[in-house]
Amino acid sequence: MPFDQFIGQGNAITMLRRSLQQDMLSHAYLFSGVPGTPKDDMAIVFAQAMFCLLHDDDACGECMECKKIEHGNHANINILKSDTSSIKIDEIRDIKQKLELKLSESEKKVFIITDADKMTTPAANSMLKFLEEPASGIIFILTTSNMKSILPTIRSRSQWVPLAVMSNITVRDTLVKEGFSVVLVNTALKMTAGIDSARNLLQTNWFAELRTVMIQLVKECFKNPIAASIYAQQKIIKSTLSEYIDSMFDLFALFFKDFIYLGGGKETHILFEDEKQWMLEHVHKHTMERWMELMHLALESKKRLRYNVSPQLALEKFLFNMKGG
Numbered sequence: 001m002p003f004d005q006f007i008g009q010g011n012a013i014t015m016l017r018r019s020l021q022q023d024m025l026s027h028a029y030l031f032s033g034v035p036g037t038p039k040d041d042m043a044i045v046f047a048q049a050m051f052c053l054l055h056d057d058d059a060c061g062e063c064m065e066c067k068k069i070e071h072g073n074h075a076n077i078n079i080l081k082s083d084t085s086s087i088k089i090d091e092i093r094d095i096k097q098k099l100e101l102k103l104s105e106s107e108k109k110v111f112i113i114t115d116a117d118k119m120t121t122p123a124a125n126s127m128l129k130f131l132e133e134p135a136s137g138i139i140f141i142l143t144t145s146n147m148k149s150i151l152p153t154i155r156s157r158s159q160w161v162p163l164a165v166m167s168n169i170t171v172r173d174t175l176v177k178e179g180f181s182v183v184l185v186n187t188a189l190k191m192t193a194g195i196d197s198a199r200n201l202l203q204t205n206w207f208a209e210l211r212t213v214m215i216q217l218v219k220e221c222f223k224n225p226i227a228a229s230i231y232a233q234q235k236i237i238k239s240t241l242s243e244y245i246d247s248m249f250d251l252f253a254l255f256f257k258d259f260i261y262l263g264g265g266k267e268t269h270i271l272f273e274d275e276k277q278w279m280l281e282h283v284h285k286h287t288m289e290r291w292m293e294l295m296h297l298a299l300e301s302k303k304r305l306r307y308n309v310s311p312q313l314a315l316e317k318f319l320f321n322m323k324g325g
């Protein structure tokens with residue numbers, strides 16, 4: 001995957017390509033950016049660009065080297081991605097062992113450490129030693145969403161690569177250009193952080209359906225509460241959508257928020273543009289307080305899932321309350 005997949009990251013890309021073109025790679029890079037910026041993906045592409053057989057300053061994504069890196073089985077690339085809340089000294093010591101294996105003169109070895117801010121102080125100090133006495137051919141790429149937690153001594157020894165925050169408009173336009181519908185894109189962007197997670201959500205086979213079913217369920221509740229329960233049973237509880245009840249609560253909350261906007265005369269703020277007419281016809285069926293209550297109810301129901309309440313039960317209880325039960 002080439003660098004140009006990272007929309008809005010021109011400055012960072014120019015900086016990285018320049019060091020590749022001039023063959024002036026630093027011993028350490030520190031990619032920073034708010035959650036949702038593609039720091040980790042860019043670290044991989046940068047590593048690919050160092051090894052790519054086709055390009056000198058980019059990754060083709062197709063050659064053997066690029067492929068191996070993409071699949072995580074390139075002998076010269078090590079990725080430390082800690083699943084736990086901290087990166088411990090043992091994990092940095094593993095790197096040290098790998099470093100002791102001799103490299104041939106032209107060979108490069110790349111160590112990518114994601115969420116480097118999770119390093120404990122001993123781990124960070126151990127890391128610092130590598131940076132203080134850099135070995136030829138060894139390149140570290142650290143990524144972080146939290147620059148403040150990176151030791152100043154590590155910061156000062158790394159080439160800083162700040163990633164830009166993409167404006168919401170740029171993100172939306174990019175996804176719409178990729179072929180996703182505007183209303184779905186807008187909804188996905190409210191439920192996730194960053195273009196990649198929004199795209200992942202849009203690419204699932206359930207997201208669009210979940211949104212449609214949620215809207216229909218609210219409509220059924222107005223028309224015929226008994227039919228609404230049957231609808232919920234058939235379309236959610238007894239279907240594969242039952243796995244996504246937590247996301248459904250997000251959708252309910254966003255939908256009710258739109259009613260609050262409409263009631264307050266803020267039509268331009270609404271998310272469910274495609275349902276505007278129906279919402280305008282129904283916004284006065286509840287008081288503002290009631291719409292707010294419903295929104296909070298949805299958020300509360302989602303929270304309850306964290307305490308191991310069964311999703312089906314949470315949904316049934318929510319519907320009962322929504323119907324005014």
Ligand SMILES: [Zn+2]
Nearest residue numbers: 052060063066
């Ligand atoms: Zn390549």
